[in-house]
Amino acid sequence: MRIVVLGIGNILLTDEGVGVRTIEALERDYVLPPEVEVIDGGTCGMEMLEQLENLDGLIVVDCVRAKQPPATPILLKGEDVPVFFKTKLSPHQVSLSDVLASLEFTGRAPKSIAIVGMQPVSMSLGMELSPEVEARVPELVAMTVSELAALGIAAEARD
16 A cells, blocks of 8 residues: 655745645654655645555645635545646645646546645745644644545554
């Protein structure tokens, strides 16, 4: 089994970096088995093609604009994932959408995709998350751990 947890975002734009900050917290707070690869995708695009092919599961953690109240955690999976890519909820989805479309075209798309996200409060210049989003990062970590569990992967909390 091969699973990738992909944190994406620009850490120079406050809440835009929530995906990267969440995977940092995940790796700090949990021990993950070897079949789980955690990738800081930053603002990458097509160069990630090889890392994302033939996965059993892909969990994308990102800043998501879904017309929800600021600092609202968001989980999309199943039939909601294609809608995510059609409605441009995330600043990165054009690149990620291209990568996933290419994988689908070549028959190497992930078997399962979940999007764990947060509605931003601020997208201004700054390396720190807004206090409202920062306070809810543990919820995004818990949602990610829950999605791993749904794939049969146990993440062990560090002491």
